[in-house]
Amino acid sequence: MxxxxxxxxxxxxCALAAPDLVASQTLSPNPTAAAPSAVQDAKSLNDxxxxxxxxxxxxxxxxxxxxxxxxxxxxxxxxHVCEGGQQAExxxxxxxxxxxxxxxxxxxxxxxxxxxxxxxxxxxALNSFPEIVQSADHRISDFYKLxxxxxxxxxxxxxxxALLLPKDAMRFGYRVWTEQKKGLVVKLQxxxxxxxxxxxxxxSELLMDAPVKMDKLxxxxxxVEGMRVEQPTLVKTTASAEGWYLPASVAGFKxxxxxxxxxxxxxxSAADDSVQWVFSxxxxxxxxxxxxxxxxxxxxxxxxxxxxxxxxxxxxxxxWLTAMGEVPMATLKQFANGxxxxx
Amino acid sequence: MTQDCASPEMLSALFDGQSGxxxxxxxxxxxxxxxxxxxxxxxxxxxxxxxxxSSAGLVGADPAFLHRLSARLSHExxxxxxxxxxxxxxxxATPTALAANDHQFRWKLVAGFASLSAVxxxxxxxxxxxxxxxxxxxxxxxxxPTLVTPSPEGPMIRDARLQELLTAHKQMGATTxxxxxxxxxxxxxxxxxxxxx
Numbered sequence: 101m102x103x104x105x106x107x108x109x110x111x112x113x114c115a116l117a118a119p120d121l122v123a124s125q126t127l128s129p130n131p132t133a134a135a136p137s138a139v140q141d142a143k144s145l146n147d148x149x150x151x152x153x154x155x156x157x158x159x160x161x162x163x164x165x166x167x168x169x170x171x172x173x174x175x176x177x178x179x180h181v182c183e184g185g186q187q188a189e190x191x192x193x194x195x196x197x198x199x200x201x202x203x204x205x206x207x208x209x210x211x212x213x214x215x216x217x218x219x220x221x222x223x224x225a226l227n228s229f230p231e232i233v234q235s236a237d238h239r240i241s242d243f244y245k246l247x248x249x250x251x252x253x254x255x256x257x258x259x260x261x262a263l264l265l266p267k268d269a270m271r272f273g274y275r276v277w278t279e280q281k282k283g284l285v286v287k288l289q290x291x292x293x294x295x296x297x298x299x300x301x302x303x304s305e306l307l308m309d310a311p312v313k314m315d316k317l318x319x320x321x322x323x324v325e326g327m328r329v330e331q332p333t334l335v336k337t338t339a340s341a342e343g344w345y346l347p348a349s350v351a352g353f354k355x356x357x358x359x360x361x362x363x364x365x366x367x368x369s370a371a372d373d374s375v376q377w378v379f380s381x382x383x384x385x386x387x388x389x390x391x392x393x394x395x396x397x398x399x400x401x402x403x404x405x406x407x408x409x410x411x412x413x414x415x416x417x418x419x420w421l422t423a424m425g426e427v428p429m430a431t432l433k434q435f436a437n438g439x440x441x442x443x
Numbered sequence: 444m445t446q447d448c449a450s451p452e453m454l455s456a457l458f459d460g461q462s463g464x465x466x467x468x469x470x471x472x473x474x475x476x477x478x479x480x481x482x483x484x485x486x487x488x489x490x491x492x493x494x495x496x497s498s499a500g501l502v503g504a505d506p507a508f509l510h511r512l513s514a515r516l517s518h519e520x521x522x523x524x525x526x527x528x529x530x531x532x533x534x535x536a537t538p539t540a541l542a543a544n545d546h547q548f549r550w551k552l553v554a555g556f557a558s559l560s561a562v563x564x565x566x567x568x569x570x571x572x573x574x575x576x577x578x579x580x581x582x583x584x585x586x587x588p589t590l591v592t593p594s595p596e597g598p599m600i601r602d603a604r605l606q607e608l609l610t611a612h613k614q615m616g617a618t619t620x621x622x623x624x625x626x627x628x629x630x631x632x633x634x635x636x637x638x639x640x
Binding site for chain 1: 604605612
């Protein structure tokens with residue numbers, strides 16, 4: 101398995117190196133000739149990403165979204181609306197335990213009717229995405245390559261197909277179908293290092309410019325009668341304040357945020373506060389969850405996968421790490437190996 | 444001699460109602476023999492089996508066996524309280540009303556089996572861990588249920604804590620690309636099929 105990966109990686113690197121080699125030989129009088137095209141590549145990738153990001157905000161649609169990963173198929177109905185710079189969304193899980201999630205800008209409310217529970221949460225990580233594209237001088241393009249692959253019809257709309265290929269083995273690739281008029285992502289495949297589909301998600305039904313009413317969604321979002329309301333007080337913190345540091349950074353992954361998350365009393369009674377340290381390379385993200393080591397619950401270090409999402413647990417001193425992300429297991433291992441706590 | 448040889452056929456004919464009434468008496472005289480009696484029982488059994496869909500109420504089983512069985516049953520000491528004490532130590536009050544206890548017993552038994560089988564499945568799924576160490580820990584951790592179900596991709600792990608972490612990860616770590624799918628999914632993690640992957 102490893103040999104196969106290495107040989108493929110070697111092939112891939114050869115393929116990457118070969119045109120450069122030819123270029124440097126044939127264009128030896130002007131060695132910078134390759135640079136403008138790289139800049140152009142980065143620009144086209146950034147433009148494409150920005151368009152995709154804008155589209156995710158400036159849309160009103162109703163659709164059925166289906167996610168297929170590792171032999172499981174899960175689906176949800178989504179209502180999305182954008183009014184005057186404000187976004188609201190309702191996601192109704194159609195598979196498994198009943199669950200509806202409402203989002204209003206950075207506020208998230210999750211209804212779990214089986215447990216008669218409502219969970220209020222606030223987040224800001226989503227907004228960090230454009231900064232990653234804008235500020236960090238082609239950072240995403242340092243690790244991904246854009247390749248356009250024509251058009252296809254998905255959920256009744258014409259879509260452009262683009263391939264985002266990773267430039268190293270630390271992240272997965274993506275094939276993205278974006279609706280032609282406004283750039284909404286209508287289908288997404290996550291590809292492993294060998295190009296196999298790990299996970300795919302697509303709208304099976306989509307109604308663009310749907311008459312979704314913001315006030316109606318907000319009204320539903322506030323209906324919590326007869327439910328227990330849980331409001332985890334997320335405390336923004338820094339990794340160093342919590343004593344955590346990562347001396348050797350993992351290629352392309354930059355820390356985005358760090359939160360202290362109080363234990364949720366319901367499911368895991370013995371748990372105390374945990375720290376969530378989030379990293380992203382702009383497309384994929386990794387969460388490092390750190391909590392006090394509990395001999396009872398943390399009985400075995402393990403690695404698990406759910407489609408593209410991988411999870412690794414590790415006992416580090418008096419702490420227990422759960423690393424989770426849409427990245428290869430090797431990337432999580434690198435995070436786990438590098439992570440240290442100040443005594 | 445010829446009578447003896449012909450008798451099973453005659454008996455069969457009598458059984459099937461093909462024998463004439465004038466022959467019945469003569470035929471019945473044959474029923475004296477032990478072999479005839481056994482054959483009669485046998486045909487009756489076959490007939491009942493052919494006519495009925497269940498084996499309940501079959502007559503004509505070996506009388507000696509039935510006798511032995513009922514004798515043994517009457518001597519059997521049935522004491523469910525002992526079994527109950529073994530299955531759920533320390534959790535059972537002294538039974539005063541038998542009917543109430545019987546009801547409780549069945550539920551305890553079901554619960555006992557359910558938790559036992561859950562532990563067994565877990566022990567099987569998390570291969571490589573010493574099951575002797577694992578089982579008591581998992582049995583104690585009944586507040587946070589971990590569900591392991593087999594799937595074509597290997598054992599599937601559903602854990603309340605993992606679900607919480609996944610939700611947290613999807614909320615805090617969501618990029619534009621990952622947003623919708625993060626809210627669609629319930630956690631169902633696959634245990635590794637091979638080490639080192």
